[in-house]
Amino acid sequence: MSEYTLHFSSKRGSDDSQYKLMELPKELVHLIEKETQDQFTIRGRDDDDAVLCTADKTYNIRAVMVSNSFCVLTPPNGDEPGDAVIRATIDHILELSPSIAKLHRLRGMLRGCEYDEDSDGRGDRERRMLKVVKSELQASDAELEAGLRDMRVLVLNGELRPMTPGYLNHVLELILNTLVSLSRSTDGAPILDIIETIQSDHEISPDVSRQIMSWFGRIDSSLSAETWIMDVDAVVRQIGIGILSAYRSSSIEQSEFMKRWRTTVGDSFENRISLSLLQGNYLLTDQFATTSPALSYFPSSELPISPADRFAELFLVQPKWKAADIVPFLDDIVVDSKDKDKLLMKFARSITDKDGVTYYTSRGGTIA
Secondary structure, eight states: OOOOOEEEOTTHHHHGGGOOOEEOOHHHHHHHHTTOSOOOEEESOTTSOOEEEOSSOEEEEEEEEEEEEEEEEEOOOTTOOSSEEEEEEEEEEEEEEEEOOBOTTHHHHTTTOOBOTTOSSOSOOOOOBHHHHHHHSBSOHHHHHHHHHHTTEEEETTEEEEBOHHHHHHHHHHHHHHHHHTTOOTTSEEHHHHHHHHHHHHOOOHHHHHHHHHHTEEEEOSSSSOEEEEOHHHHHHHHHHHHHGGGSSSOEEHHHHHHHHHHHHOTTTGGGOOGGGGTTSEEEEOOSTTSOOEEEEOOGGGSOSSHHHHHHHHHHHOSEEEHHHHGGGGGGGOSSHHHHHHHHHHHEEEEEOTTSOEEEEETTOOOO
16 A cells, blocks of 8 residues: 655645535436536526536535545645645535426516517517526526427527417417418428418518427428428417416306317317316316306416425415326426425325315315
């Protein structure tokens, strides 16, 4: 065994803050061992808790005290004696844990940048560039891209423009009608045919049409002509959300809503509508036996991301939830299904009625 003569650096106290040890999960170790081009970045604003982002995942960073301190050794410099110099003593390590992408502030950042038929590139408005937003949000590039798609945000010349639900519905209806009028299949429609028809007949920008089609299906470039394989359920779902979004502070009878939804998607797609497609976006009320159930718009994407605040909000608007109804409102604040179970155990109590139906209520609440 080799022996070394150790000496303490005269600057050891001031050097302590210059060194940090980070414990890497196995998946990150594998990335490093593969010597890939993936970069690790620390993202967020100065007042945010730090997160580390890879190309497609986000990790929380937490300082954890250790019982045995670590010494940082370096070769001596200049006139320093010995074989190695103790530069710093470290009594904590940085621990990484998988996290959901923190995109909650994106909607607020893009307020005033909406894109619709009255503001499609004209007039004074706030401007948010993708490069700036990326630096402020705590999410990997892949998660941010998915978030922009899920929030229906256009990227036009580097500028972010969220589409209003009404205008998005309008364009989707045009796409569906064009598919039917051109007798094109949802399993592989030529993109150019659809884009050119919509541009010619309705003056919809090709860039806008293409991005919308990429949100609601897959673009296949393997053939000589690009084709669009439509996700029918995703399109039908979005049209349902668009209709429902008009009833944020009011409600609409379920039967009337289903009728409007069916009429909007048309005969070719009406067999695909189902209320289950809208889970996590509505409240269903049936307060009086003489009335039919009513729906109101209640999107999980606009609820707090803090689990405690999320449950408080859910039980404030509805003190008693069926298990199948509350779970979709947790999808965007957990990493996996195990975390959902943990949150339900922590913030809610379950009750099973005589018919075998499980309900959740607040841990401090009572059953109505």
